[in-house]
Amino acid sequence: AQSVTQPDIHITVSEGASLELxxxxxxxxxxxxxxxxxxxxxxLQLLLKYFSGDTLVQGIKGFEAEFKxxxxxxxxxxxxxxxxxxxEYFCAVRPLMDSSYKLIFGSGTxxxxxx
Amino acid sequence: DSGVTQTPKHLITATGQxxxxxxxxxxxxxxxxxxxxxxxxxxxxxxxxxxxxxxAKGNILERFSAQQFPDxxxxxxxxxxxxxxxxxxxxxxxxxxxxxxxxxxxxxxxx
Numbered sequence: 001a002q003s004v005t006q007p008d009i010h011i012t013v014s015e016g017a018s019l020e021l022x023x024x025x026x027x028x029x030x031x032x033x034x035x036x037x038x039x040x041x042x043x044l045q046l047l048l049k050y051f052s053g054d055t056l057v058q059g060i061k062g063f064e065a066e067f068k069x070x071x072x073x074x075x076x077x078x079x080x081x082x083x084x085x086x087x088e089y090f091c092a093v094r095p096l097m098d099s100s101y102k103l104i105f106g107s108g109t110x111x112x113x114x115x
Numbered sequence: 116d117s118g119v120t121q122t123p124k125h126l127i128t129a130t131g132q133x134x135x136x137x138x139x140x141x142x143x144x145x146x147x148x149x150x151x152x153x154x155x156x157x158x159x160x161x162x163x164x165x166x167x168x169x170x171a172k173g174n175i176l177e178r179f180s181a182q183q184f185p186d187x188x189x190x191x192x193x194x195x196x197x198x199x200x201x202x203x204x205x206x207x208x209x210x211x212x213x214x215x216x217x218x219x220x221x222x223x224x225x226x
């Protein structure tokens with residue numbers, strides 16, 4: 001079945017530490033891939049996206065993500081986390097065979113940052 | 116600020132009632148999407164409109180309906196409300212397939 005999986009519900013890291021949030025997808029063809037962040041009481045903000053080309057994608061706020069076709073993964077990374085990064089992070093896909101542009105979201109990973 | 120506005124920010128109502136949520140897309144965006152975010156279902160796509168026409172439907176209940184007006188703003192109508200309809204409802208807009216811009220959401224509480 002087609003799905004987007006974020007295996008970690010919560011992750012806690014210390015400020016200044018590195019971060020990796022996992023995302024796996026299950027689709028016939030590689031879909032378009034996105035990471036969004038939702039801060040408390042806020043809407044969703046796009047961090048980065050992957051359509052094709054270079055498998056390492058740079059985004060806003062110092063985030064990057066790496067697409068690995070062999071693992072059907074699109075993990076989000078940040079070398080040094082700031083307290084303001086505490087939020088919920090969603091991986092999303094847009095299936096290529098879909099005539100609409102709707103997004104399918106993972107269940108989210110809540111990031112807690114220790115001072 | 117994404118440029119997408121949603122009103123109201125919060126809505127509290129009773130079971131059986133009907134409410135209307137409003138969304139104004141970014142200037143020039145022809146597509147509007149509605150998503151529901153609930154604790155048990157997560158973020159789910161409800162429906163998409165493109166330039167006034169319905170383009171795609173997700174798991175939208177029959178009690179829910181939407182429309183997009185000539186000025187491109189959209190409304191999501193929720194009727195015969197149940198406790199389980201309590202959720203955060205997001206509107207997003209896009210001009211291309213590259214990115215959807217999300218509004219701040221409307222938090223609906225059904226008592």
